[in-house]
Amino acid sequence: MDLTELYEKGEEKLRQRDIGITLGAVETGFILRHDRQVLDRYTFRQQCIDGPEASTGCRVLGTDLETPVIMSAMTMPIPAIMENGLLEVALALKEAGSLMWTGTPIPKDLKEISETGVPLAANVKPFEDRQKIFQGIEQILDAGARWVGIEIDAGQGTKVGDRIVASGCAPLSSRELKEIRNAVPVPLIFKGVLSAADARKSLDAGADGIVISNHGAHTLDYLPHPLQVMDEILSVVKGKMLVIVDGGFRRGSDVLKGLAFGACLVGLGRPILYGLSAAGREGVKGVVQGITAELKRIMTMVGVPGVDQVSQDILIKE
Secondary structure (H helix, E strand, C coil): CCHHHHHHHHHHHHHCCHHHHHHCCECCCHHHHHHHHHHCCEEECCCCCCCCCCECCEEECCEEECCCEEECCCCCHHHHHCCCHHHHHHHHHHHHCCCEEECCCCCCCHHHHHCCCCCEEEEECCECCHHHHHHHHHHHHHHCCCEEEEECCCCCCEEEECEEEECCECCCCHHHHHHHHHHCCCCEEEEEECCHHHHHHHHHHCCCEEEECCHHHCCCCCCCCHHHCHHHHHHHHCCCCEEEEECCCCCHHHHHHHHHCCCCEEEECHHHHHHHHHHHHHHHHHHHHHHHHHHHHHHHHCCCCEHHHCCHHHEEEC
16 A cells, blocks of 8 residues: 555544544644644755755664654554554564654563564653652663653643543653653653753753654644744754654655754654554555655755755745
């Protein structure tokens, strides 16, 4: 199946099941509509004469990947889609040369996932019971994950429509983030940065990277799309931290826009779920490889030889 078929079939199957609620958004649903509107504001400046042979490979925090397209942090929907779903996703992403990022709850089989050989990152929520944060970090490290992520944007839990789906959280302080930094010997990523102020505090706390993200429309309503705040955030980061972005990215063209704004990696959430629901392991692999092929094709036609050589010069704002 091609990308369009995977998306259509996967979404249709998910919406027929209870787990389909996760495809929704907090309260009014504004974010999902707005994400697409922002991405569609940019067109490409074609530069096809002497077009380079583009490469999508990259090395990020010591991890070699064949694509900048990775899985955004999530756990909960995947086991409900199919038996051993997380392991199937891990194997698919390994075959696609990508990176897997689990969310909360931390998978009980995280060590088994890590042992597949897929590059693995794993997240912890800002639990009100702070001891649970450190217990989660220990579990992640024991499993052999390469990166640890902290969901700084989930201080009020998560919500779909009018329904709270994750509770028992509280915002973290800068002091607490520094304590977490001291407890993590591997790269530490703060997920959910959407302002220069939080980027500066992330840098001061010692984060190795940030994920610029509106959390798949599951935290606060009326959050911006990451592209709207990336310039102000990058002006603070200045190459001192890894920058990852997610939020409504669906095609290779979307990914290239994220890279053009300064991201090193672009995360996929719902597309991974669509691929898994439509065709299992092969569906997930097909989504990542399909988007990567589109990305490489467009890079060649806009004069970009590598994913670390993309700039906003290739974009025209509507």
